Amino acid sequence: MAEHKTPFVQFNEVQKTYDGEILVVKDLNLDIQAGEFLTMLGPSGSGKTTCLMMLAGFETPTEGKIMLGGQELNNVPPHKRGIGMVFQNYALFPHMTVAENLAFPLQVRKMSKAETETKVQRALDMVELGAFGGRRPGQLSGGQQQRVALARALVFEPDLVLMDEPLGALDKNLREQMQYEIKHIHENLGMTVVYVTHDQSEALTMSDRIAVFNDGKIQQLAPPPDLYERPDNAFVAQFIGENNRLVGVVKEVDGTSCTVDVDGHIIQALSVNHEGVGSRTTLSLRPERVALDPAPGSMPNVFDATVEELIYLGDHIRTRVSTCGDDEFIVKVPNSHAHASLNRGQKVQVGWALDDCRALDA
Amino acid sequence: MANAVEEAGPARSLTMADGTPLKVALARATRRSKIRAFLLVAPLLFFILITFIFPIVDMLLRSVDNPEVNDAIPATVVELEKWDGESYPPDSVLSVFLEEIGDRSEEQRRNTGRMGARLNYEDGGFRSLINKSQRAAPKILESPMQFALIGLDEAWEDKDTWSALDGLAEQPDFADILPKTAALLQKWETGNSPFAEKTPGAEVYTEIFQEIAAAAQDGRIGALTAVIGRAHADVADLVQRTADSAGDIAEHPLKYALIGVDKEWGEVETWKTIQLVSSPVTFSYYLNAVDRTYDADGNIVMQPEWKQIYVQLFLKTIYVSIGVTIACLILAYPISYLLATLPPSKGNLLLILVLLPFWTSLLVRTTSWIVLLQTQGVINDTLVFLGIIADDNRIEMIYNMTGTIIAMTHILLPFMVLPMYSVMKTISPSYMRAARSLGANPLVAFVRVYMPQTIPGIGAGSILVFILAIGYYITPALVGGQDGQLISNFIAYHMQKSLNWGLAAALGTILLAGVLAMYWLYDRLVGIDNMKLG
Ligand SMILES: Nc1ncnc2c1ncn2[C@@H]1O[C@H](COP(=O)(O)OP(=O)(O)OP(=O)(O)O)[C@@H](O)[C@H]1O
Numbered sequence: 001m002a003e004h005k006t007p008f009v010q011f012n013e014v015q016k017t018y019d020g021e022i023l024v025v026k027d028l029n030l031d032i033q034a035g036e037f038l039t040m041l042g043p044s045g046s047g048k049t050t051c052l053m054m055l056a057g058f059e060t061p062t063e064g065k066i067m068l069g070g071q072e073l074n075n076v077p078p079h080k081r082g083i084g085m086v087f088q089n090y091a092l093f094p095h096m097t098v099a100e101n102l103a104f105p106l107q108v109r110k111m112s113k114a115e116t117e118t119k120v121q122r123a124l125d126m127v128e129l130g131a132f133g134g135r136r137p138g139q140l141s142g143g144q145q146q147r148v149a150l151a152r153a154l155v156f157e158p159d160l161v162l163m164d165e166p167l168g169a170l171d172k173n174l175r176e177q178m179q180y181e182i183k184h185i186h187e188n189l190g191m192t193v194v195y196v197t198h199d200q201s202e203a204l205t206m207s208d209r210i211a212v213f214n215d216g217k218i219q220q221l222a223p224p225p226d227l228y229e230r231p232d233n234a235f236v237a238q239f240i241g242e243n244n245r246l247v248g249v250v251k252e253v254d255g256t257s258c259t260v261d262v263d264g265h266i267i268q269a270l271s272v273n274h275e276g277v278g279s280r281t282t283l284s285l286r287p288e289r290v291a292l293d294p295a296p297g298s299m300p301n302v303f304d305a306t307v308e309e310l311i312y313l314g315d316h317i318r319t320r321v322s323t324c325g326d327d328e329f330i331v332k333v334p335n336s337h338a339h340a341s342l343n344r345g346q347k348v349q350v351g352w353a354l355d356d357c358r359a360l361d362a
Numbered sequence: 363m364a365n366a367v368e369e370a371g372p373a374r375s376l377t378m379a380d381g382t383p384l385k386v387a388l389a390r391a392t393r394r395s396k397i398r399a400f401l402l403v404a405p406l407l408f409f410i411l412i413t414f415i416f417p418i419v420d421m422l423l424r425s426v427d428n429p430e431v432n433d434a435i436p437a438t439v440v441e442l443e444k445w446d447g448e449s450y451p452p453d454s455v456l457s458v459f460l461e462e463i464g465d466r467s468e469e470q471r472r473n474t475g476r477m478g479a480r481l482n483y484e485d486g487g488f489r490s491l492i493n494k495s496q497r498a499a500p501k502i503l504e505s506p507m508q509f510a511l512i513g514l515d516e517a518w519e520d521k522d523t524w525s526a527l528d529g530l531a532e533q534p535d536f537a538d539i540l541p542k543t544a545a546l547l548q549k550w551e552t553g554n555s556p557f558a559e560k561t562p563g564a565e566v567y568t569e570i571f572q573e574i575a576a577a578a579q580d581g582r583i584g585a586l587t588a589v590i591g592r593a594h595a596d597v598a599d600l601v602q603r604t605a606d607s608a609g610d611i612a613e614h615p616l617k618y619a620l621i622g623v624d625k626e627w628g629e630v631e632t633w634k635t636i637q638l639v640s641s642p643v644t645f646s647y648y649l650n651a652v653d654r655t656y657d658a659d660g661n662i663v664m665q666p667e668w669k670q671i672y673v674q675l676f677l678k679t680i681y682v683s684i685g686v687t688i689a690c691l692i693l694a695y696p697i698s699y700l701l702a703t704l705p706p707s708k709g710n711l712l713l714i715l716v717l718l719p720f721w722t723s724l725l726v727r728t729t730s731w732i733v734l735l736q737t738q739g740v741i742n743d744t745l746v747f748l749g750i751i752a753d754d755n756r757i758e759m760i761y762n763m764t765g766t767i768i769a770m771t772h773i774l775l776p777f778m779v780l781p782m783y784s785v786m787k788t789i790s791p792s793y794m795r796a797a798r799s800l801g802a803n804p805l806v807a808f809v810r811v812y813m814p815q816t817i818p819g820i821g822a823g824s825i826l827v828f829i830l831a832i833g834y835y836i837t838p839a840l841v842g843g844q845d846g847q848l849i850s851n852f853i854a855y856h857m858q859k860s861l862n863w864g865l866a867a868a869l870g871t872i873l874l875a876g877v878l879a880m881y882w883l884y885d886r887l888v889g890i891d892n893m894k895l896g
């Protein structure tokens with residue numbers, strides 16, 4: 001059903017180059033539904049901020065169109081787009097108090113004084129900083145500044161809020177707490193959020209959908225579970241979560257499954273994204289989906305392995321083994337009675353199901 | 363008991379392994395680096411002390427120092443202290459005074475000269491008065507009557523008076539009453555040769571006074587004036603008047619003698635002025651510097667109209683400095699903004715252009731303005747060529763206030779640009795973006811978000827430019843002409859030309875105080891900590 005609605009934000013064949021030589025954003029097509037929490041995830045320099053800036057109006061697309069609520073944005077100046085924005089460094093005005101910062105977007109919209117005050121107070125209460133209106137940003141902690149920045153981007157009730165790595169400067173605990181709060185506010189207010197991060201766990205916990213960027217292109221656009229369970233290509237598989245990579249050559253394709261020769265070992269895998277028989281492929285396999293010493297016959301792929309390293313992590317033991325010509329093969333062994341006594345150098349067997357092993361591009 | 367407490371308490375001193383107390387060990391360890399640090403700054407400290415602190419202290423002292431009169435006539439100053447300040451000073455003062463300034467020694471003459479110069483600041487006639495008196499003093503002390511009679515009446519100095527008396531000297535009636543005078547006059551070489559003396563020697567004056575005084579005593583003065591009056595009524599009158607005052611003159615010969623040197627000595631005010639200026643410390647330089655002065659009674663009064671220039675000049679200097687500061691601000695703001703927002707490669711090139719004037723001689727820059735702005739200069743030529751102004755109607759842009767302001771603005775501009783640039787560079791562009799994304803149009807975003815954050819730079823640049831402008835010298839001297847001169851030009855004038863160092867020091871001190879007041883005001887309003895100079 002959702003596909004038939006006109007998307008709220010639409011990137012249409014957007015290209016961007018800063019210097020006329022390198023395309024920073026290539027052929028971007030992206031539809032964002034109203035009320036959606038969409039995260040742009042990708043390594044540094046992959047063009048996430050550039051996309052956000054084009055949407056906010058601080059950069060113009062070299063080619064293509066950006067639509068917002070059915071209206072073409074290309075010639076609308078930033079202050080008329082009505083988009084709330086949270087910057088990575090917060091960009092709170094240092095010469096104004098917190099309350100003045102929040103009142104700023106309302107004042108420039110010529111809102112009455114009384115209304116401004118109630119809205120500012122409500123926004124401050126929403127981020128639990130009701131008593132801090134009189135302070136300067138410099139007198140707040142990082143997390144508090146972050147919340148003020150959020151409140152400021154929301155106080156004029158925009159339909160679309162952009163956040164560019166808003167939690168980048170916070171420590172881990174605070175970041176997790178803020179992730180929850182942002183998510184909570186999103187659920188309460190129902191605005192559309194475009195969120196940029198290069199922290200994958202952040203993206204996974206918060207988003208409705210994630211667009212994985214690399215090299216100016218969206219590699220995959222999918223809800224978090226899909227992205228993790230069913231990566232479309234080697235980059236996504238590698239970028240999201242931990243991943244064992246086995247490089248081999250496709251021997252045979254049979255419908256949705258295929259056979260791959262990895263260093264002389266024949267592996268049964270799910271045929272996802274390769275160029276047919278004889279082409280090179282990367283097999284992607286999540287460490288937690290690998291079984292140690294599986295019952296004979298229970299799995300199509302079972303190979304001998306040698307334990308190289310054991311790292312005790314409490315709930316599981318990260319076990320590095322060498323198998324199929326790869327000595328960086330990771331197995332996550334649950335810390336249960338059955339597996340209590342692994343030792344270095346021990347010979348074991350590893351096995352996995354066909355569906356958990358995806359043959360992707362080389 | 364005390365010992366036990368000391369050992370048990372936390373105050374017990376900690377010791378190193380070898381038993382030296384920790385504090386001693388620490389002091390020993392840091393002493394060397396402290397000494398080295400001091401040695402490193404010592405040359406600079408010394409340099410600043412000698413070239414900066416000493417001159418300023420010296421200037422402060424000089425602006426109130428007043429040694430000249432005391433050095434020249436110390437004994438007179440002591441005598442003047444006993445004087446009531448109302449009536450004419452007693453002879454004791456006068457004789458000591460004459461003795462002191464009459465001393466022909468090298469040192470005394472120098473001191474007297476300085477005293478003359480110093481007194482001249484109070485009243486324009488004093489230098490020549492002192493010079494005349496210095497020359498006359500020995501003669502007065504030897505025989506005061508010549509000057510005393512002249513002091514009584516200038517006619518005693520006239521050639522005609524003495525020719526008349528000379529003519530009468532042969533008459534028995536005359537010679538009878540004034541026998542010694544007549545004898546002396548007959549010996550006196552008179553005549554019409556240009557080398558002949560105008561008036562007879564001092565001894566003739568002494569004799570004629572004594573004989574007139576004697577005649578007045580024994581009643582023969584009537585006969586004498588009758589004899590003289592037959593040929594010269596005016597001389598007879600003179601003799602009569604002399605006879606009338608003879609008693610007074612005999613009693614106060616020095617007073618009349620000094621009046622004979624110059625009438626000014628007859629005024630009690632003259633002596634009051636000397637007394638006033640004789641104090642070793644004076645505020646009169648400061649008063650002069652604000653167009654005020656002491657009157658003879660020691661009250662502070664306005665200077666005469668034609669001497670009132672300094673208040674006007676201070677105000678002008680302040681106005682010009684404010685004007686230059688505002689002009690610099692208006693010009694520098696966009697430049698600094700551009701510098702701070704351009705990508706570094708272009709920004710640095712622009713910065714070099716801004717700094718280029720720094721690398722050019724001040725003199726060259728100033729004179730190049732002369733080339734541009736003079737009436738036959740580039741700008742006027744261009745305007746005439748374009749027909750915008752008539753050839754006989756060229757604009758006066760230099761050697762007046764306009765020239766001063768233009769050239770000073772140009773020269774001080776970098777001092778405004780650099781602090782503003784350094785502040786603007788630290789303002790993240792995301793503030794402007796945030797403001798725009800919050801709905802502010804570019805102008806509102808600039809005025810409400812960007813500008814307030816540049817205030818530290820504006821403040822630092824303005825105070826720097828203002829302080830530099832208020833004491834600027836070379837540029838106004840070169841392109842200021844008559845009305846473009848500022849206070850520092852007058853300080854230089856008093857340092858170099860009029861040699862009135864006291865006044866120069868007072869003007870300089872007021873300037874310094876003004877700058878410090880500015881600094882204080884800035885600290886109160888903006889806070890020195892907020893100032894960013896680079
Ligand atoms: N103003 C600019 N001028 C020229 N090149 C730029 C400019 N801004 C970004 N780039 C280039 O564009 C590419 C994408 O930059 P962008 O800031 O969008 O990356 P990003 O995905 O946000 O990275 P990060 O996670 O590090 O923030 C980079 O290679 C960067 O060097």
Ligand SMILES: [Mg+2]
Pocket residue numbers: 048049050164
């Ligand atoms: Mg970025």
